[in-house]
Amino acid sequence: MPHHSDLTDQAILLALFEAALAAALPDGRFEGHLPDPPKGRVIVLGAGKGAARMAAAFEAAWIGAGHAPPEGLVVTRYGHREPTQFIEVVEAAHPVPDAAGLMASERILARAKEAGPDDLVVFLMSGGASALMALPAAGLTLEDKQRINRALLKSGAPIGAMNRVRKSLSAIKGGRLAAAAAPARMITYLISDVPGDDPGAIGSGPTIPEASDAEDALAILAEHGIAVDDRIAAAMRANIVSAGAGGEVVMLATPKMALDAAAVKAREMGLATLVLGDALEGEARDVARVLAAIATFAKAHGEPLAPPGVILSGGETTVTVRGTGRGGRNAEFLLALALALGDQEGIAAIACDTDGIDGSEDNAGAWFEAGLLAAARSIGLDAAAFLANNDGYGFFATLDRLVVTGPTLTNVNDFRAILIR
Numbered sequence: 300m301p302h303h304s305d306l307t308d309q310a311i312l313l314a315l316f317e318a319a320l321a322a323a324l325p326d327g328r329f330e331g332h333l334p335d336p337p338k339g340r341v342i343v344l345g346a347g348k349g350a351a352r353m354a355a356a357f358e359a360a361w362i363g364a365g366h367a368p369p370e371g372l373v374v375t376r377y378g379h380r381e382p383t384q385f386i387e388v389v390e391a392a393h394p395v396p397d398a399a400g401l402m403a404s405e406r407i408l409a410r411a412k413e414a415g416p417d418d419l420v421v422f423l424m425s426g427g428a429s430a431l432m433a434l435p436a437a438g439l440t441l442e443d444k445q446r447i448n449r450a451l452l453k454s455g456a457p458i459g460a461m462n463r464v465r466k467s468l469s470a471i472k473g474g475r476l477a478a479a480a481a482p483a484r485m486i487t488y489l490i491s492d493v494p495g496d497d498p499g500a501i502g503s504g505p506t507i508p509e510a511s512d513a514e515d516a517l518a519i520l521a522e523h524g525i526a527v528d529d530r531i532a533a534a535m536r537a538n539i540v541s542a543g544a545g546g547e548v549v550m551l552a553t554p555k556m557a558l559d560a561a562a563v564k565a566r567e568m569g570l571a572t573l574v575l576g577d578a579l580e581g582e583a584r585d586v587a588r589v590l591a592a593i594a595t596f597a598k599a600h601g602e603p604l605a606p607p608g609v610i611l612s613g614g615e616t617t618v619t620v621r622g623t624g625r626g627g628r629n630a631e632f633l634l635a636l637a638l639a640l641g642d643q644e645g646i647a648a649i650a651c652d653t654d655g656i657d658g659s660e661d662n663a664g665a666w667f668e669a670g671l672l673a674a675a676r677s678i679g680l681d682a683a684a685f686l687a688n689n690d691g692y693g694f695f696a697t698l699d700r701l702v703v704t705g706p707t708l709t710n711v712n713d714f715r716a717i718l719i720r
Contacts, residue, residue, distance in 0.1 A: 308666075308668040308718055311570075315649070316663075319560055322556045323552045329356055333360060333361065334484070334547070339419070345371075345423030347424055347431065347502055348427035349708055354371075354423060371421070372403070372406055372410060373387070373389075374432065379706045389403045395449055403431070411477075412479045416482045425492065428501070433469075438533065444468050451523070451525065453620050458500070467513050470538070472504060474545060477507070477508055485506065490710060492712045496553050510540070511538065554613040570609050575611065575612040576612060583628045590610065597719055607720050610716070614713065618689060626658065629652055647718045648667060649702065651664030662692065663704045665700050
């Protein structure tokens with residue numbers, strides 16, 4: 300790898316992001332983690348933005364180990380299909396569920412119920428499974444779930460709170476899918492997109508048994524001003540599941556693995572590294588101000604990182620939408636970071652979602668180098684006005700600073716790197 304002094308800021312930042320993405324893919328990660336073959340069938344079920352890539356990788360590992368071909372069905376986001384030989388892949392909407400996801404969920408639940416004691420059920424779960432397996436609990440409609448999900452996405456509620464509500468509305472999440480597959484032997488493979496890698500939070504934990512608490516979910520909705528009528532509240536209270544056995548759980552890829560890979564790449568380029576963690580949460584612009592302060596102190600005083608170096612972090616920020624602009628949480632974070640840094644020299648940054656889609660746009664995120672605000676002013680762009688309108692996408696698109704990858708077929712949450720020369 301070339302030394303950082305021979306590379307542009309853009310080349311360094313993109314190389315770090317690409318290293319993180321490579322560590323997040325499931326390819327080659329099943330080897331060494333395969334269960335013993337069953338007497339009966341191997342039924343593969345799954346959901347998430349990485350589900351198709353995971354299915355292809357599992358097929359390759361399972362057949363490569365000399366076992367009989369598996370069967371099954373996974374659902375992924377539109378445009379996230381990957382060729383498979385034996386496992387069917389269907390596509391549905393994300394982040395707001397649609398009828399295709401409903402139909403896929405019904406089929407997945409039915410396949411789980413078909414499993415017998417001699418069968419092995421392999422669950423492949425990654426971020427996005429919550430919306431993609433949108434099977435409403437008894438007494439609820441898909442429209443109920445869609446309305447509540449839209450309101451949650453705009454409310455600024457933390458992802459953990461959103462997942463607790465989603466479980467209470469679902470016939471399949473919060474361990475309900477594993478309960479349907481009993482008494483078959485089960486194993487769940489996960490690609491984590493949640494802070495702390497809690498298995499029950501990834502895709503809302505369809506195969507991770509836990510006792511449900513409808514009152515907790517109703518309190519979250521009330522706290523964020525989301526009204527539900529008596530019919531919905533009654534359905535949530537009736538949708539109870541007890542904790543039980545869900546089988547073995549294997550983490551294939553995590554946000555920390557992605558950050559570690561980026562740190563290795565940075566050191567190969569002669570850069571010092573500071574990893575702030577994989578679980579930074581909060582309003583995107585608030586997190587940006589904190590990281591800007593750390594970067595500014597490091598540049599001025601060499602602490603807690605002596606330049607040249609890079610500050611890495613992961614975790615999912617939130618955006619409380621007040622404007623009418625386009626842009627996900629990474630564009631929002633990066634624009635707020637640029638404003639907080641001002642016109643300082645020698646600091647560049649990137650912020651991207653590892654699934655390749657920042658919010659609902661066509662970009663993974665964006666990047667900038669020193670001089671961004673001056674460049675914006677020179678063509679009449681008011682960065683503060685764009686931030687006030689939640690239009691990070693429009694700002695970075697105008698300046699040709701978007702990062703566009705297309706679907707990456709994985710998801711280990713957001714990736715942020717601040718380069719200090």
